[in-house]
Amino acid sequence: MVTLDWETDRTDGVTLVRLYVTAEDRRRVRIENRLDGPVWPPREEGQPAAGWDDDAFEGVVAPDHRLVAGYATPAQPADPPAEVVADDPADAETAPGPVGAEAVQAGGTTDRATATDGGSSGGGGTGTLGRRDNGDGRATGPETVESADDEPTPADVVRSLGDPVVPREAVPFPDAPDDAEGREADVREDESAVTPSDERHDEPVAPPSDESTDAHEEEPVDPFEGGAGDESEPPSSGDTSGGGEFDAGAHDGSVAEDPVEDGSGGAEDDTGESDDSASSRERAVSPPDGASAPRTDAQLVVPGAVRAWLRDVDRRLAALERRRAAEGVEPDSTVQIAVAGDRRALARVADRVETLVGRAEAVEREARDPGNDGGR
């Protein structure tokens, strides 16, 4: 027993017809247009899509696989727009879906007469169609007959199309001594990050600009400088532990150490740079009003940039590890130098972070309990 449901929709002089076939057992059906006009079937690469020949669509429907087809015609809509003209029991081996879907996919041929079995491509075809034919214009139909892959994930998309994030080389980390330019740029950026409603221009804007300048210059640059210029300073500990420690330190600074309020979380990350600016920032940020929220977010730009750097190092190491595991090839000397640079840089950052976290904690205690001498 086969049931044919349909929807029609007229747009821009074209009638779109959607057909849904359900059945209680596996049937092979042939459906013909009954509207008074030519059938415009969906096309793949200019050829009618799988299942279509002349004015008819042929496919296999199963109890658990609704068969879906769509086409367009210039004719006016009518009920029914199409009819089931043939309905035969189908072999249990036959995959549900448009007839010939598998052949089209595998051979790249349009020989739709032979439906090879196996595979669940038909399932994929019918499954996705239900969504796809939504307003899909004249090309409604079993378009991409993918094999039964699950829905693509965001990671799949990035893997196959490429990471859209700008490459690290494109981001100018200001050189440490080049203060004037870097500060100017950062001040501009920070001004734009402050909400327009923020009237307290003088007080709150200055500290964040200071801070993000410091952050841009201190944290990412230090390691690079170290990597380039400091050949004679072998760190004692392993590279990965340095990175891990650093990571943990950064998070501790903003989360674990800050049970009281959101506002001070951002300030804390960089308190080590200057005690004065840190405590004034603490005061500026503390009132948890609406205006302070975006500024806190802007302050966290710093961990973001650092995170990007760590991600780069991580990828570089992962690529090398993969290559070594797969090919047994030792990386060439250039790469080894790069890894050594990473290791030195990470170790230096780890030390620096540790110091800064210590200072930040001290300053924070001081700011919270000015009279209590850090007894908390």
Next chain:
Amino acid sequence: MILAVVGGKGGVGKSTVAYNLGAHLDAVVVDADLAMADLPGARGPDLHDVLAGRAAPVEAVREGGPVAMLPCGRSLVGARACEPTALVDAVETVRDAYGRVVVDCPAGMSGDVGLGLLVADACVLVTAPTPEALGDALRARALARELDAGLVAVVLNRGTDEAPTETIANRLGAPVTVVPDDPVVANAQAAGVPVATAAPDTPAAGAFADLADSVERASVASGRR
């Protein structure tokens, strides 16, 4: 409903179409060009902050202007720090809060275009009547199919009466809306207002209204099932 506005080629007017569609559909326009932003900007957290985990998606939506927008961000450091795959969740969160989202996808065929299409229920393809633009439109069309974003309509931007509308409709397989080459469109965009506000009763405003109607119909059709 999440609608992606794609085009393949740059400079065909995707952002303009997205902005005006957002106005007609009362949707939030998300500027998803992760490496560069070009919708009119304001101050506050932006998409880069959202994708880096520094701001909640809804908090970054700007409701002050004629069209609610989630701007992208303007600093390369911000662009560098963001996690692109988070775009999907971010857009869905905004959809849950506001109902309708128009995702302004970047030019090219990079991952951010794919992510915009992946999260979208349907897409609008913007192209211009030049061979390069049409070639890119075909590729964007193929990607939209791959990622299951049904093509609702093709916008032929800066079209003229001689434009091969019929051919384009046949090749791309969707009704074509022609947005005429009229300075009111660019002027309205530069002023940060929809064409329907800046120049109602112009053919361009009518074209955007028609386009919005097509999208409405498509979303109703998909809602029926």
